[in-house]
Amino acid sequence: MSDLQNAFKLSLPLVAGYIMLGMAFGILFNQNGFNALWAAGAAVFIYGGTMQFIAVSLLSAHEGYFAIFVVSLVVGFRQIFYTIAYFKAFQSEFRFKKRMYMFFALADEVFALLSINKTLSPNAKFYFSLLSHSYWILGCGLGALIGGHVNFDFKGIEFVLSAVFVVIILEQVRQSKSALMSSIGILSAILALVIFGSSNFLLPAIFIIVFTLFVFKAMRIKGVA
Amino acid sequence: MNHIDSIYAFISLFIIMLGTLATRVLPALIFSLFKIPNLLFWLSTRITPCIIGMLLVYCFKDIDLSIAPHGAYEILGVFSVVAVYFMFIKFKSNGLIAIFLGSTIYMMAIYFKIFN
Numbered sequence: 159m160s161d162l163q164n165a166f167k168l169s170l171p172l173v174a175g176y177i178m179l180g181m182a183f184g185i186l187f188n189q190n191g192f193n194a195l196w197a198a199g200a201a202v203f204i205y206g207g208t209m210q211f212i213a214v215s216l217l218s219a220h221e222g223y224f225a226i227f228v229v230s231l232v233v234g235f236r237q238i239f240y241t242i243a244y245f246k247a248f249q250s251e252f253r254f255k256k257r258m259y260m261f262f263a264l265a266d267e268v269f270a271l272l273s274i275n276k277t278l279s280p281n282a283k284f285y286f287s288l289l290s291h292s293y294w295i296l297g298c299g300l301g302a303l304i305g306g307h308v309n310f311d312f313k314g315i316e317f318v319l320s321a322v323f324v325v326i327i328l329e330q331v332r333q334s335k336s337a338l339m340s341s342i343g344i345l346s347a348i349l350a351l352v353i354f355g356s357s358n359f360l361l362p363a364i365f366i367i368v369f370t371l372f373v374f375k376a377m378r379i380k381g382v383a
Numbered sequence: 384m385n386h387i388d389s390i391y392a393f394i395s396l397f398i399i400m401l402g403t404l405a406t407r408v409l410p411a412l413i414f415s416l417f418k419i420p421n422l423l424f425w426l427s428t429r430i431t432p433c434i435i436g437m438l439l440v441y442c443f444k445d446i447d448l449s450i451a452p453h454g455a456y457e458i459l460g461v462f463s464v465v466a467v468y469f470m471f472i473k474f475k476s477n478g479l480i481a482i483f484l485g486s487t488i489y490m491m492a493i494y495f496k497i498f499n
Contacts, residue, residue: 171482192392203400213399217392226395230402237406239434242427245414261411262404266438273431314490317460320442321482321489323435324464329478330432339429343436356444360437367433371426382429 165285168275169293171325172267175318176293177300182316183210184301190218197302201295205265209233210298235361240264244272251280263287265294267322274329338381342370452498459498460489 159167184197187210200210209230216226241261248257260283264272268290272283331337350363374382419427446454464485471477492498 170479174483174486196392196396200396204396204403206403209399209403213396217395220391221395223394223398227398227402230399231406234403234406236434238410239430241407241410241414242419242423243431243434245411245419245427246424248411249415258408258411262407264407266441269431270435270438273435314456314493315486317457317489318482318486320439320457320460321464321485323439323442324461324485325468325478325481326435327432327439328465328468328481330435334432339432340436343433344440345436346433347437347440351440351444359444360441363437363440364434367430367437368426371429371433375425 161279161282162285164278164282165289168271168278168282168286169289171271171318171322172290172293174315175267175322176290177297178315179207179319180294180297180299181301181304183207183214184298184303185305186211186214186301187298188302188305190214192302194299194302198295198299201298202291205263205291205294206234207265207294232358232361236364237264239364240269243269251283256284260284260287263291265290267319270323270326274326274333334381336381342374343367346370455498456489456492459492460485463488 180201183201184194187197187200188194200213204210204213212229212233213226216229221229241264244261244264248260251257252260264287268287272278272286278286327340331340346366347359347363350359350366353359354362371382377383443454443457446457448454464481467484468477468481471480474480
């Protein structure tokens, strides 16, 4: 199979997920007075479901510029860890411009899907990122075009993206023959969710994960250290 | 632009773009200039599966277990994905099949309101 075919196959779960979720954003954005060009622009340059949905509420609340900047940093904080995780690989696989795009385009699902497909060629990885980004842009633009005119009901379609993570965890556990690392992530996140509540638990969750990994390393626990 | 002033909106979206670049591209630039500390490199080889576990929890963060249907749809959905994944384990595309069949089951369950 060619690089593009491989990339397309890997991106299949995101076709439905990104287009539908993007459309949900586009419709919401349109209801706040923005046309398809604005929605597609947000998708191109911000490219993040969480941030774009939050942006709609920030804008309609007429939030100040500094507060908006801080929110965007907090929401994007986890990306630093995505960069750390793929830095070595991308460094050897991509020239500067493509590499910077690869880091920019590391959305949650892209990050996760790349992690279980280590045999993919650099070119295929690049196509995969580009395709996923395109689905998102397409979804956001379409949603804003449709706006409130068409009443379509795809309730529950966002579950596709949850299913992606479930399958990736299963693959990861099978490949490494250990559920330890996935469990650390799941349990840390649940702990942070219980303590800090659903609107800002990602940051504490990451810190609990990092702390746990360091403790396990110090204790020389097999599979971590 | 009826509801929100377009200049304000443009500046705000531009600022969000800067914030996004600061978290996605700036770290990569910094790591290109300075050597990654050993401990950070060690972390980078371990953290990916943990973060994916975290993202799974993130997907379900808004489910309130204390009120009906107590997350029953999501439990059914996740269970379906896992079950289909192992049912088709001999196929190369079992992951893809699990994602689509599992999601279909979830959406059907919601559509027919089986837990309400």
